[in-house]
Amino acid sequence: xxxxxxxxxxxxxxxxxxxxxxxxxxxxxxxxxxxxxxxxxxxxxxxxxxxxxxxxxxxxxxxxxxxxxxxxxxxxxxxxxxxxxxxxxxxxxxxxxxxxxxxxxxxxxxxxxxxxx
Numbered sequence: 001x002x003x004x005x006x007x008x009x010x011x012x013x014x015x016x017x018x019x020x021x022x023x024x025x026x027x028x029x030x031x032x033x034x035x036x037x038x039x040x041x042x043x044x045x046x047x048x049x050x051x052x053x054x055x056x057x058x059x060x061x062x063x064x065x066x067x068x069x070x071x072x073x074x075x076x077x078x079x080x081x082x083x084x085x086x087x088x089x090x091x092x093x094x095x096x097x098x099x100x101x102x103x104x105x106x107x108x109x110x111x112x113x114x115x116x117x
Contacts, residue, residue, distance in 0.1 A: 006058055009051050016051075020044045068093040072107050079113030 021027070026038050039045030060081050063074045070078075070092045078088050085100070094100040104111050 006055060009054050013048060013051050016044055016048055021048075064088070064091045067091055072103075075104075076109070076113055085111050085113075 021039075021044065024042075026042070040049070060078060060083060063070065063078055064083065064087070066074060070088075075088055075092065079085060089095075089097070089100040092100070094103065101111050104113075105116065108116050110116055
């Protein structure tokens with residue numbers, strides 16, 4: 001079901017880019033920073049941002065579904081996307097809090113994903 005949703009979202013993004021963004025006269029000659037501001041102000045750009053966030057949510061679900069096969073990068077990705085560390089710990093099969101803390105500390109991070117200095 002999610003694969004179908006992703007395909008629909010990707011098709012809509014492609015359609016918007018093809019029919020609007022490639023023809024947009026407002027983006028001509030702008031650097032990437034100015035272009036980002038221009039696109040965020042555009043209704044089509046706002047729709048693209050919403051569509052992109054739908055894909056991001058699906059990616060978090062896919063990563064969490066890896067369970068015990070999650071890598072450290074996967075765990076950091078989920079933390080950065082706002083997933084509760086308790087949920088990550090459970091999904092990764094680290095039922096004991098000390099196990100998760102030790103795992104994160106061994107990689108130089110605390111359980112909230114902040115680098116230990």
